[in-house]
Amino acid sequence: MNLPPEFLTGLGNCLPSNLFSLRPSELEAYSRDESSQPAQLPLAVVWVETAEQTAAVLGLCNRFRVPVTARGGGSSLEGNSVPSPGSVALSLERMNKVLEILPQDFQCRLQPGVVYDNLNRQLARHGLFFAPGPSSGDVATIGGMVGNNAGGLNALRYGVTRNHILRLQVVLADGSIVWFGTQAMKTSSGFDLVQLMTGSEGLLGIVTEIILRLHGLPERKTALAQFADLDAAAQVVYEVMSSGILPGALELVDAASIRHINRYKGWDWPEVPTLIFEFHGTPSGIAEEVEIVREICVHLGAVRFEIAETPARRDQLWAGRKEITNAEKSLYPGFIMLKGDIAVPLSQYASTVRYAGALGKKHSLAISIFGHAGDGNIHWHTLVPPGDPAALANGELASAELIRHAISLGGTVTAEHGIGLAKREFLVEEHGAAVDVMKKIKQALDPNGILNPGKMFLEKD
Amino acid sequence: MNLPPEFLTGLGNCLPSNLFSLRPSELEAYSRDESSQPAQLPLAVVWVETAEQTAAVLGLCNRFRVPVTARGGGSSLEGNSVPSPGSVALSLERMNKVLEILPQDFQCRLQPGVVYDNLNRQLARHGLFFAPGPSSGDVATIGGMVGNNAGGLNALRYGVTRNHILRLQVVLADGSIVWFGTQAMKTSSGFDLVQLMTGSEGLLGIVTEIILRLHGLPERKTALAQFADLDAAAQVVYEVMSSGILPGALELVDAASIRHINRYKGWDWPEVPTLIFEFHGTPSGIAEEVEIVREICVHLGAVRFEIAETPARRDQLWAGRKEITNAEKSLYPGFIMLKGDIAVPLSQYASTVRYAGALGKKHSLAISIFGHAGDGNIHWHTLVPPGDPAALANGELASAELIRHAISLGGTVTAEHGIGLAKREFLVEEHGAAVDVMKKIKQALDPNGILNPGKMFLEKD
Numbered sequence: 011m012n013l014p015p016e017f018l019t020g021l022g023n024c025l026p027s028n029l030f031s032l033r034p035s036e037l038e039a040y041s042r043d044e045s046s047q048p049a050q051l052p053l054a055v056v057w058v059e060t061a062e063q064t065a066a067v068l069g070l071c072n073r074f075r076v077p078v079t080a081r082g083g084g085s086s087l088e089g090n091s092v093p094s095p096g097s098v099a100l101s102l103e104r105m106n107k108v109l110e111i112l113p114q115d116f117q118c119r120l121q122p123g124v125v126y127d128n129l130n131r132q133l134a135r136h137g138l139f140f141a142p143g144p145s146s147g148d149v150a151t152i153g154g155m156v157g158n159n160a161g162g163l164n165a166l167r168y169g170v171t172r173n174h175i176l177r178l179q180v181v182l183a184d185g186s187i188v189w190f191g192t193q194a195m196k197t198s199s200g201f202d203l204v205q206l207m208t209g210s211e212g213l214l215g216i217v218t219e220i221i222l223r224l225h226g227l228p229e230r231k232t233a234l235a236q237f238a239d240l241d242a243a244a245q246v247v248y249e250v251m252s253s254g255i256l257p258g259a260l261e262l263v264d265a266a267s268i269r270h271i272n273r274y275k276g277w278d279w280p281e282v283p284t285l286i287f288e289f290h291g292t293p294s295g296i297a298e299e300v301e302i303v304r305e306i307c308v309h310l311g312a313v314r315f316e317i318a319e320t321p322a323r324r325d326q327l328w329a330g331r332k333e334i335t336n337a338e339k340s341l342y343p344g345f346i347m348l349k350g351d352i353a354v355p356l357s358q359y360a361s362t363v364r365y366a367g368a369l370g371k372k373h374s375l376a377i378s379i380f381g382h383a384g385d386g387n388i389h390w391h392t393l394v395p396p397g398d399p400a401a402l403a404n405g406e407l408a409s410a411e412l413i414r415h416a417i418s419l420g421g422t423v424t425a426e427h428g429i430g431l432a433k434r435e436f437l438v439e440e441h442g443a444a445v446d447v448m449k450k451i452k453q454a455l456d457p458n459g460i461l462n463p464g465k466m467f468l469e470k471d
Numbered sequence: 472m473n474l475p476p477e478f479l480t481g482l483g484n485c486l487p488s489n490l491f492s493l494r495p496s497e498l499e500a501y502s503r504d505e506s507s508q509p510a511q512l513p514l515a516v517v518w519v520e521t522a523e524q525t526a527a528v529l530g531l532c533n534r535f536r537v538p539v540t541a542r543g544g545g546s547s548l549e550g551n552s553v554p555s556p557g558s559v560a561l562s563l564e565r566m567n568k569v570l571e572i573l574p575q576d577f578q579c580r581l582q583p584g585v586v587y588d589n590l591n592r593q594l595a596r597h598g599l600f601f602a603p604g605p606s607s608g609d610v611a612t613i614g615g616m617v618g619n620n621a622g623g624l625n626a627l628r629y630g631v632t633r634n635h636i637l638r639l640q641v642v643l644a645d646g647s648i649v650w651f652g653t654q655a656m657k658t659s660s661g662f663d664l665v666q667l668m669t670g671s672e673g674l675l676g677i678v679t680e681i682i683l684r685l686h687g688l689p690e691r692k693t694a695l696a697q698f699a700d701l702d703a704a705a706q707v708v709y710e711v712m713s714s715g716i717l718p719g720a721l722e723l724v725d726a727a728s729i730r731h732i733n734r735y736k737g738w739d740w741p742e743v744p745t746l747i748f749e750f751h752g753t754p755s756g757i758a759e760e761v762e763i764v765r766e767i768c769v770h771l772g773a774v775r776f777e778i779a780e781t782p783a784r785r786d787q788l789w790a791g792r793k794e795i796t797n798a799e800k801s802l803y804p805g806f807i808m809l810k811g812d813i814a815v816p817l818s819q820y821a822s823t824v825r826y827a828g829a830l831g832k833k834h835s836l837a838i839s840i841f842g843h844a845g846d847g848n849i850h851w852h853t854l855v856p857p858g859d860p861a862a863l864a865n866g867e868l869a870s871a872e873l874i875r876h877a878i879s880l881g882g883t884v885t886a887e888h889g890i891g892l893a894k895r896e897f898l899v900e901e902h903g904a905a906v907d908v909m910k911k912i913k914q915a916l917d918p919n920g921i922l923n924p925g926k927m928f929l930e931k932d
Contacts, residue, residue, distance in 0.1 A: 159659040192883040194877075194882045199894070201667060205667065213662075214662075251577070254690075298756055353653075355573070421654065
């Protein structure tokens with residue numbers, strides 16, 4: 011498959027020659043994301059610098075029916091930004107400017123290629139932050155977060171990405187540039203196209219500018235609690251969430267993950283189910299919340315309850331959660347890491363974590379479980395030895411069983427990673443006939459199907 | 472215009488004879504909402520009791536191209552539920568059951584005709600509530616709140632209706648029944664059809680079942696602060712919102728509204744700009760917030776700061792906000808009340824309230840202003856004497872000026888009432904070419920245009 015010469019001439023008219031490339035090394039560099047999905051070479055890589063360039067490229071692609079897969083940091087986990095076959099990979103990396111910070115409005119205006127951690131470094135000078143807190147914040151771009159409706163550690167208290175988007179500038183499939191949304195904090199004006207676009211994984215348009223809602227940086231306090239068994243930890247989660255306290259973060263880490271952390275760090279934490287709390291608010295409000303949570307934990311038999319009294323200790327407690335992936339990559343070199351991302355109603359959290367553990371035993375797999383317990387989000391890693399197709403098949407089988415378990419409980423097949431390539435078969439299982447409605451919307455906004463085709467929907471659906 | 476006999480036969484096959492009516496008194500009763508829009512008689516009134524009946528009626532209407540306007544409590548304020556010309560008025564009032572309360576999941580499942588206050592009475596037994604808090608909570612149905620994405624007093628802390636919807640059962644224009652969404656607290660699975668449906672004012676489908684996200688009932692404390700001038704009150708709003716405190720409610724009431732309340736109630740409150748706060752949380756968290764807010768208010772020259780020490784006094788302070796409409800209806804009998812509902816970025820709040828006051832003077836109109844100051848939402852009432860078309864024209868002119876002022880500041884033409892009939896001309900002014908995208912979605916989901924036609928979009932758009 012090759013791009014027609016007329017298309018390449020057109021591309022040269024849209025963009026300076028340094029903003030597109032057909033070089034194999036570039037095609038290779040843009041052929042994958044952070045998932046275990048197979049690489050797919052694009053036919054060209056394009057780096058846009060403006061909305062107008064994006065519009066020109068999309069108009070051209072639409073005319074020639076050439077698919078376009080947009081990408082930010084390439085840190086998606088389900089193949090969301092792996093180029094569609096025969097596509098142009100359209101990188102937003104160069105559109106990486108924070109255009110305006112509006113502290114009086116708790117807002118900022120930025121380009122989609124801004125990296126999450128960079129944004130928050132700039133916002134911190136104004137006492138503000140963009141809250142969700144994805145684990146991949148050092149590479150994830152805000153545009154990519156919009157595309158996948160990314161969550162993270164702080165989504166429990168502040169909401170996921172979709173709860174922070176006020177306005178989006180979007181280039182549609184036909185190359186037109188439109189603005190969705192308002193800078194007001196709430197609106198009932200027309201269909202909510204901002205919400206439709208958020209989480210649409212590049213299938214409905216390409217975001218070229220974003221106005222975000224921000225929060226004031228709160229005081230913080232971190233606590234860690236460990237429990238002899240999972241039921242006690244899960245009961246703590248439920249009782250804390252019922253108490254009227256809304257923690258900044260409430261994370262579960264299972265015994266297997268703590269075992270990995272201990273080996274990686276040379277620590278000797280009890281290898282039991284662990285909760286990590288972050289409390290946000292005013293100093294005495296936090297102090298009161300810490301005491302309430304300490305009482306709940308002690309009452310339910312915590313074997314350890316520790317408040318981080320220094321920033322260094324806080325970082326150390328958080329390492330028990332944040333270093334899981336690094337620990338496992340180091341301890342299991344060459345292993346394939348299958349990553350899961352379901353969410354279930356809160357009352358089903360403990361039983362689902364137990365179910366995941368049992369699946370690991372059943373399939374003789376190393377499955378470690380952790381996640382955003384406060385909002386019912388369960389992540390898991392299945393570590394599959396290299397060159398063992400039977401184990402890989404088992405790992406995928408276990409993932410599918412766990413995903414279907416979530417569906418059976420009224421849960422979702424993906425809480426914050428999106429559908430991409432990897433979860434397509436489960437979209438219909440979760441949503442049934444609603445998928446036809448999604449496809450009608452896709453057809454209405456992208457009649458030639460040039461935007462990230464092959465993602466989200468299976469052909470046969 | 473009449474319904475064809477074959478259609479009426481079909482209706483008789485869909486529904487028992489007590490569930491539809493062509494009687495003039497019934498048509499008259501369902502011909503208006505709470506707006507100042509002219510009444511429009513429907514051709515028939517239908518009261519559905521199940522999703523299946525709704526599906527049968529929509530299938531029939533779609534076959535005969537008969538428009539359908541769904542309605543709940545009929546308390547919409549922009550003509551949203553005034554029947555489309557030649558339509559069937561489809562009432563969801565009889566679908567008024569709370570089907571399931573799931574305290575462990577902070578969720579409930581209910582039919583769309585449940586009235587807001589009734590729902591919260593049932594939820595209170597479980598220590599839970601559905602937070603937004605519309606002023607019309609004694610008549611507004613949850614289905615209507617979904618249709619208009621209703622807000623209210625507590626939206627500041629908890630979000631508007633759209634932030635509380637997990638799943639919706641929807642009957643589409645072709646009579647098919649689908650479910651959108653998930654019972655998980657967050658999801659990135661496919662296009663967010665729940666968000667698309669919320670606020671779509673009956674143009675994309677009819678909601679027949681709802682799963683809501685709930686909050687635990689917090690401790691509450693109410694405070695009132697009064698200021699010699701508007702700038703001081705507005706500065707307090709900004710400083711409170713910057714302090715990290717998120718009040719349960721933060722309302723502004725202007726001097727004119729307080730004057731009305733004084734006359735209605737026989738009170739002698741200082742007739743100056745007034746803020747009403749509600750603090751939600753744990754007891755000592757609330758105590759700390761009250762002290763911080765008291766300091767801010769005193770520092771900025773409050774002429775009065777009062778904490779309600781009893782429930783009776785709390786209700787009395789709140790009456791200063793909640794009784795405004797009743798006071799004005801009583802003091803200005805027969806007057807037309809034009810109601811406004813813009814929102815602007817927070818930094819523009821004070822200047823916009825001042826602009827509204829100046830408009831009243833310019834047009835010699837009695838304009839009273841109040842609203843959800845914490846999220847930049849400004850409501851106003853323009854009281855137009857009966858039988859004075861010049862004053863009415865002036866009132867409408869003033870509304871249009873204020874709405875366009877909001878647009879010029881990046882705000883929205885409606886924060887929580889929706890577009891309906893009254894705001895249609897402003898939809899394009901606010902959204903520009905994005906309205907074409909909305910219309911493409913409408914066309915994709917309702918190709919025959921039977922769902923609430925003539926609302927939201929002007930024909931010429």
